[in-house]
Amino acid sequence: MARWRPDMKESEATPERLWLRRRDFLKLGAAGALGLAGLGRAAAGEPSGAALPVARRVALAGGETPTPWDDVTSYNNFYELGTDKADPAQRAGTLRPRPWTVTVDGEVKRPLTLDVDALIKRFPPEERLYRMRCVEAWSMVIPWDGFPLGDLLRQVEPTSRARFVAFQTLLDPVQLPGQRRAVLDWPYVEGLRIDEATHPLTLLAVGLYGRVLPGQNGAPLRLVVPWKYGFKGVKSIVRITLTERQPPTSWSRLAPSEYGFYGNVDPEVDHPRWSQARERRIGEFLKRKTLPFNGYPEVAPLYAGLDPRKLY
Amino acid sequence: MNGPARRRWVKAAGWGLALAPLALLAADALGRRLGANPIEAVLNRLGFWTLTFLTLSLVPTPLHRWTGLAWPLALRRLLGVTAFAYAALHFTWYLGVDQFFDLRVVAADVVKRPFITVGFAALLLLLPLAVTSTDGWVRRLGFARWKALHRLAYGAALLGLVHFAWRVKADRLKPTLFAAAVAALLLLRLRRRPT
Numbered sequence: 001m002a003r004w005r006p007d008m009k010e011s012e013a014t015p016e017r018l019w020l021r022r023r024d025f026l027k028l029g030a031a032g033a034l035g036l037a038g039l040g041r042a043a044a045g046e047p048s049g050a051a052l053p054v055a056r057r058v059a060l061a062g063g064e065t066p067t068p069w070d071d072v073t074s075y076n077n078f079y080e081l082g083t084d085k086a087d088p089a090q091r092a093g094t095l096r097p098r099p100w101t102v103t104v105d106g107e108v109k110r111p112l113t114l115d116v117d118a119l120i121k122r123f124p125p126e127e128r129l130y131r132m133r134c135v136e137a138w139s140m141v142i143p144w145d146g147f148p149l150g151d152l153l154r155q156v157e158p159t160s161r162a163r164f165v166a167f168q169t170l171l172d173p174v175q176l177p178g179q180r181r182a183v184l185d186w187p188y189v190e191g192l193r194i195d196e197a198t199h200p201l202t203l204l205a206v207g208l209y210g211r212v213l214p215g216q217n218g219a220p221l222r223l224v225v226p227w228k229y230g231f232k233g234v235k236s237i238v239r240i241t242l243t244e245r246q247p248p249t250s251w252s253r254l255a256p257s258e259y260g261f262y263g264n265v266d267p268e269v270d271h272p273r274w275s276q277a278r279e280r281r282i283g284e285f286l287k288r289k290t291l292p293f294n295g296y297p298e299v300a301p302l303y304a305g306l307d308p309r310k311l312y
Numbered sequence: 313m314n315g316p317a318r319r320r321w322v323k324a325a326g327w328g329l330a331l332a333p334l335a336l337l338a339a340d341a342l343g344r345r346l347g348a349n350p351i352e353a354v355l356n357r358l359g360f361w362t363l364t365f366l367t368l369s370l371v372p373t374p375l376h377r378w379t380g381l382a383w384p385l386a387l388r389r390l391l392g393v394t395a396f397a398y399a400a401l402h403f404t405w406y407l408g409v410d411q412f413f414d415l416r417v418v419a420a421d422v423v424k425r426p427f428i429t430v431g432f433a434a435l436l437l438l439l440p441l442a443v444t445s446t447d448g449w450v451r452r453l454g455f456a457r458w459k460a461l462h463r464l465a466y467g468a469a470l471l472g473l474v475h476f477a478w479r480v481k482a483d484r485l486k487p488t489l490f491a492a493a494v495a496a497l498l499l500l501r502l503r504r505r506p507t
Contacts, residue, residue: 070348071348074347074348075347075348075349079482079483083482083483083485085347085348085349086347136481138349138352181485183482183483184482254482255482273425273426273427273478273479274421274425275417275420275421275425278417280349280351280352282348282349283348285351285412286412287411287412
């Protein structure tokens with residue numbers, strides 16, 4: 001493109017047609033970069049597995065495009081099925097998510113033990129498109145199918161002593177062979193404050209993309225808390241216990257200086273070993289800025305008066 | 313096979329070994345087998361092969377000492393230079409692709425993140441070794457001094473191990489295996505040939 005000079009002849013100027021297309025050059029560069037980001041993926045596969053009817057769809061990811069099914073189901077942290085991110089998808093065959101019983105107990109008036117399909121019948125799933133931010137600084141946009149955890153908690157009627165909710169993954173080294181090696185202290189446990197647990201954004205997911213949840217994503221039942229790092233999203237849940245005291249959580253038990261109880265996404269609070277200011281959205285080349293509370297500022301009042309540096 | 317002919321074969325095999333991981337990486341990239349996060353996958357693989365070749369470069373000396381075989385020594389420099397090449401690719405990928413030349417972030421990482429600081433230090437230790445890896449430099453420095461300088465490779469291997477161990481979140485199996493291999497190879501050097 002020619003640079004403008006006062007003595008320029010009309011013939012030297014960049015033709016308007018080219019001038020109007022000047023940004024295509026940038027787009028071409030961006031496309032090349034995207035191509036690089038897409039090097040790893042085979043032709044996009046359609047969602048598979050048994051269909052899961054959803055009552056309605058709610059997009060809560062600021063108009064962002066969902067991450068393809070293949071990526072959501074092939075790049076997972078589920079150490080019970082192997083510590084490489086490709087492991088869970090390859091090894092999920094050992095996990096038998098049906099039949100599956102879930103127990104809700106502890107500080108409740110009506111404890112409950114229920115088959116997961118009965119649970120789904122009682123709480124018809126809806127689809128929620130959420131951002132998912134991993135503590136390792138990558139992220140996805142995932143259409144989860146599930147129901148608000150608060151709906152379930154209201155049915156069991158928490159007592160006045162219930163202040164926290166503890167979650168537990170299945171402990172079974174046959175179904176979850178990763179538990180044969182003490183990488184973490186098994187079973188995986190997680191926890192929320194009860195006001196976090198009953199927040200309308202907090203979801204118990206039973207599906208993905210309108211399909212029954214695949215094993216590698218935590219079948220048949222997992223927690224999704226979109227403003228927290230992914231490690232809070234405990235998978236393959238067998239027990240939910242309401243407690244008076246703050247329950248232990250797996251990662252903070254392993255490394256208390258690196259992972260706290262809250263795990264709130266905060267670009268200002270670095271992991272001791274790496275920055276949390278930016279993240280790589282799966283499928284994109286350039287890193288994007290991480291948003292406070294992962295872009296869900298409506299939860300901020302839950303933490304009024306608390307020191308954000310202690311909410312990692 | 314006579315000496316020089318065997319040396320040629322050994323060198324050819326060494327080059328094949330050095331280039332195989334790159335060929336595999338290219339094949340996986342073209343076949344789209346690098347997973348959902350190919351940028352991270354390439355970065356991790358280049359790091360893995362750096363450590364692997366650093367470890368392999370420590371094998372010829374004790375192997376020669378314990379078996380009396382001469383051909384392993386013909387591979388030593390090749391393995392060391394290959395380790396440097398993968399380290400340089402690993403860093404370049406981190407700088408140019410992973411961080412897309414965001415020099416402020418990279419500088420902050422090198423200063424503030426201990427695992428990146430030690431990884432960068434390992435690369436800096438390897439740099440003079442790569443530069444002086446030619447026959448010309450062996451002559452210029454004299455073999456004794458050249459050899460002393462190239463003991464920096466031990467430091468680079470140890471820093472590389474720390475870099476890997478500090479990067480891992482919970483599963484320390486792979487860093488432990490590398491550490492065991494490097495420790496064994498360094499201990500073998502402390503003892504003279506068995507009698």
